[in-house]
Amino acid sequence: MQSWQLPEHVADVLPTTARQLESARERLLALFRVHGYELVQPPLMEYSNSLLTHIDAGLSLKTIRVVDQLSGQQLGIRADITPQVARIDAHLLSANNGINRLCYAGSVLHARPEGFLNTREPLQAGAELYGFADIAADIELIDLMLKSVNIADFGEVLLSLGHIGVFRALADAAGLSAEQSAQLLALMQDKDAEAVKNCVESWCLDGMWVKAFALLPALYGGREVLQEARAKLPDLSAVGRALDELEAVCAAFPAQNVHIDLSELRVDNYHTGLLYAAYGSDSHDAVARGGRYDGLGAYFGRSRPATGFSFDLRSFIGRLPEIGRQSVVMVAREDAEAAKDAVAVLREQGQCVVVDYGIGHNGSDNISGHLKKIDGVWQVAEV
Incomplete structure (x- = not known):
């Protein structure tokens, strides 16, 4: 191996692209600032437990660990900035019991790439709002997410909406264990209604719950999906609240191209409610993702309602405007x-x-x- 070669899925950013990325970062931070979001810069590494590697299996697999030569404890190189911002809200900004609007833009490292074409060193940018549980906060963040995506040329942007509250309400009402819920969540991703049905039937659940879980993978499409869900899903108050929130978001963006998917549940373990993502017209994956994660701060001593989004600014490469070299x-x-x-x-x-x-x-x-x-x-x- 040549001494100058980099690890797989790691790359240098050369001047032309670096100018584009830095310009985009500056525009993003300016956008966040005029919407009231204050910049924070968490450290690149912390004790691994502070990075939530002990409670989120997916995040744990992404995290690179080393031994701290000063303390002998295990350190983690951050794979996600959101838990760090939750820690800041819970501790360093705990004097404010009202709303904290925070934003960030920094590198994270992944032990493995999330996809064949993904980098192991994303430049994660995002915004988070703490202290307000109403759907208005989610709408504010979705609006900011869509404005952020517009700094690049992704064509017509599709807003994708889901709500993990629907699945969890059904799981709680059906009496599923944590292990059963995790297994069912994994099956949902393939949208295989028959596999989902066979799975829940093997647990000898009541027929009402078998039917409801088998229906979820088919509940996707335009805004009309919400009415279908109300008509066909069990009449649970938690399900009704989740559908109300989805309707409120749809009403807030009447001209936006919206896709609703009640089985789109690919989230980190800390998400608790509404899920949202932005897709470009030719994007194979989401350009940006976000959602509600109430209570994450409890791991740091202060439970707070929270919602936010993030994205890899490096995924914008090739879609950003050219930034010429200064004369x-x-x-x-x-x-x-x-x-x-x-x-x-x-x-x-x-x-x-x-x-x-x-x-x-x-x-x-x-x-x-x-x-x-x-x-x-x-x-x-x-x-």
């Missing part, structure tokens, strides 16, 4: 010392100035002028 003003090597004050003024004004050593450089094709002393004054002479 360059050259100053000859022999003039650099004498012209240093003039160079400093230009740089303070935002102009890129580089010393010309006479051997070319990686901005040679974008030179706009040369700094020269003309009539006793340092001036930029256009090329």
Whole structure:
């Protein structure tokens, strides 16, 4: 193996793409800021238990672990920033019992890529709202998610909605164990109604629950799915509340292309309610995902309602607007010392100035002028 080779699913970001990513990151943070979301920057690594690796099997598999040479305890390199932000809300910002709006944009590391084409070093950006349980908070975050996705060219964006509360209400009413719920959730992902039916029948459940679980994989489509769900699912108050929330979101985005799927339950274990995602017109996977995760802060000592979304900004590569290299003003090597004050003024004004050593450089094709002393004054002479 060559010493310069990188691990699989890890890559350098070169100047042209780096400019695009940094520009997009700046636009995102500006967007979050004008919506009231304050930037936080959690550390890249923490004690692994703080990263929720002990309660979320999927997150645990993603997390790279090392032994801390100072304490001897196990450290984890973050694979998801959301638990860290929940910790910040629960501890460092605990003086505020009202709403905390927080945002972030930083790298995470995955032990394995989530897909064949995915990187192991996503640039995760997102926003979270703590302290308000009403559906209005979810609508606010969905609106912000859709605005965030619009910084790139994904064509017509599809808003996908689900609600894990429907499944959990049925599971609780049917008396399923945690192990049975997990098994059934896995089957739901394949949308195989027959496999789901055979599974619940093997548990000798009442026919009403067998029918309800077998129906879930078929409850997907447009807004009309909600009326079908009300007509065919058991009349449980928790199911009704979940469907009410989905209807409220649909009403808040009347012009948005919406897809509803009551068996789309591919979530981290900490999600508790409404689920939302954005898909591009030619995207094989979600561009951004989010949902409600009430009570996550309880693991850090303060249980709070919470909702938020995140995405990998690197997945926007190839869809971001071109960001040209800044024009360059050259100053000859022999003039650099004498012209240093003039160079400093230009740089303070935002102009890129580089010393010309006479051997070319990686901005040679974008030179706009040369700094020269003309009539006793340092001036930029256009090329």
